[in-house]
Amino acid sequence: MRIVMFFSILGMYSLPLAGQKAEISKVEAAVELLKSVMITPDKKVLDDLILDELSYGHSSGKVEDKTSFIGNLVNGNSDFLTIHLSDQQVILSGKSAIVRHTLEAATNDKGQPGNVRLHIMTVWNKQKGKWKLFARQAVKTNLP
Numbered sequence: 304m305r306i307v308m309f310f311s312i313l314g315m316y317s318l319p320l321a322g323q324k325a326e327i328s329k330v331e332a333a334v335e336l337l338k339s340v341m342i343t344p345d346k347k348v349l350d351d352l353i354l355d356e357l358s359y360g361h362s363s364g365k366v367e368d369k370t371s372f373i374g375n376l377v378n379g380n381s382d383f384l385t386i387h388l389s390d391q392q393v394i395l396s397g398k399s400a401i402v403r404h405t406l407e408a409a410t411n412d413k414g415q416p417g418n419v420r421l422h423i424m425t426v427w428n429k430q431k432g433k434w435k436l437f438a439r440q441a442v443k444t445n446l447p
Contacts, residue, residue: 337352340376346373353369354430354435354437357436382413386408399437405421406419420444422443
């Protein structure tokens with residue numbers, strides 16, 4: 304009887320963890336999709352992935368809304384050749400998620416080659432079963 308009770312209690316605590324791991328995987332997939340579509344912009348995919356209320360903060364202090372963020376990717380003003388993400392952490396709270404990572408990228412903004420290394424924080428919101436980008440802020444880093 305004690306064994307049955309032990310496994311019943313263990314199962315009660317495992318289910319939320321398994322569900323949370325599944326949601327974290329979905330958030331991570333949305334992050335990967337954003338990364339991919341920033342390298343090869345697709346207006347339709349971006350529009351579906353990003354909330355209308357987007358606040359997209361650059362390390363320079365510039366802040367874009369959804370229209371300008373998508374427009375600058377599509378027209379090449381913001382041109383990512385490669386993006387590598389590392390040290391990623393995902394924190395879930397209900398239908399919201401905070402994702403932090405380090406971004407290293409090769410860029411060609413307005414035809415000007417460059418490289419960036421930034422700490423990024425994004426905020427995602429789950430709507431109609433899909434994780435959507437709500438906010439993003441970048442800060443410069445001098446770390447190796």
